[in-house]
Amino acid sequence: MPPGEPLLRPDWVVNNLDVIGERLAEHLGMTATAVGVGFVISFVLALLIRRRRALHATVVGAAGILYAIPSLALFAFLIPFSGISFVTAEIALVSYTLLILVRNILLGLDSVPSDVLEAADGMGYTSRQRLWRVELPIALPIIVAGLRIATVTTIGLVTVTSLIGQGGLGYLIVVAGINAFFPTAIYVGALLSVALAVAADALLLAVQRRLTPWSAARGETS
């Protein structure tokens, strides 16, 4: 850090609001893409596991291995195939959501009481109607809990993708901050990233409460 450089220069923040806003939007977009794609893949995987329990160990095991690979190593593996690109970054980010999401979707579906399932069958729900109208609504609080964890984790991880030229707020931290010995950018990037995580978490919780008024009636939060 150059001597005399202050930790935070408000004038830089004010002058660069457009750049900061762009990076924030990029960060949000990368997170939403990763969690969205991750959720769709996890949902399909969870339904497959429900149909064939034998798949459970394989799928969860594979997701666990993906989760354990260090992100830097994963980039290194992927670059020969998809280059230094948005796709490479997203493949890594999506991989990290799978374990959490698959497990929580299964946990949610398994939380539906057996008497409720028996009643649903006895009333004459088809298996598809039972899934969409009974099982998923009841599983929703646990599924959303998984989405919240995945979202917060992904918001943190997006910053790392700045190493392969992406990164949203990570660009501010790494390129504008660390590489240029400019602490203001580091602070702005880090603070906004944390704020984004907290806001996204609160928003998802609010949406879940709105969708499941019955769980509040029972005095539960998530």
Added chain:
Amino acid sequence: MTTAAPDDRSTVAARGQPTDTPASTTGAVVELDHVTKRYGPPGTPPAVNELSLTIPAGEICVLVGPSGCGKTTTMKMINRLVEPTSGRLTIDGRDVMQLSPVDLRRQIGYVIQQVGLFPHMTVGDNTGVVPRLLRWPEARIRERVEELLDLVGLEAAAYRDRYPSELSGGERQRVGVARALAADPPVMLMDEPFGAVDPIRRDRLQNEFLRLQSRVRKTIVFVTHDVDEAIKMADRIAILQRGGILAQYDTPDAILSHPANEFVERFVGADRGLKRLSLARVRDLELIRPVLVRAGTDRTDARRELQASAIGFALLVDDGGRPLGWIRDTDVDEQGPIDPEQATPGASLIEPETTLRDALSTMLASSVQLGAVVDQNERVVGLISVDQISEVLQSGNLPGSTDATG
């Protein structure tokens, strides 16, 4: 059910029925013909073995037996939650295997012990589940839900928008019954429906359900392991023994008076004579004409009346005809008006609806072996005696037993 309004509002007029009959489909005949269920490969012992039963329309058939007797399996074959291995099941002559399981189940009410209400749906939505699956118009569903909640004694305005977690166990059970009745099915299956509530509340729910059934007249297949519940609820009882073998299928009275074999005899218990008394009610007995003496009557007059009657007791009543106590002939030896203080208390009140079993224990608890039967205004309408009940026990014929469960 106690506060239920007659459900003769909506559909009766459309069907052109007289307004005093319930506005619902009445029961269908359910027939099981040599039905077998084997969970393992051929050769393994069956859970239900060559079971044949005919359940008449509009009756409550209770399947009872020890655990492992296949009673729940038998019930679940009717709506194909369990598929029979062999044999034929029909509802009003239609083979259940010819309908898709889903269509079949939408035509059969289903109530289970843990109720299984959908926690994410309000009471109103829970009740309207089957009509919604059948794609009834929303307005008709709303109307039907209101009617049903009324029928089971839950005020629609207060309960419709509540969630199951906000209800008591008894209220949940009532919603469960309302949900099962929603699409007006001719047949209802009930798997230990009152098993999870405490004895006092169970007794009330049973009475309410019997009252409800006397209006809706569904064919009900009711599973329990409790003999007393079976005797109370059933028009017919099927007693199953281990391995799904039918030990006896008959009316409660016939099972109690003539158990088919030693298994049935042991299963219904040594006090089956006493249990039979809960099948008949005081109104089925011929009442003894009482000697009534109003408080303040002169003792000479009272003595004359007592001597003219065969019973050794007169009943002292107030001006409204309500019993105050018993008077013996020794109480009227002297002169002057009768003092109510003299009467022997314990003229316990027995109603025409009281079962003979309860009437007997009431009478045994008092020093006079007579019971005063009163109407709803507590006016004496006649007497019954312990001797009458022991005659019933000895004769083997229950008075009015065809109407015993009403």
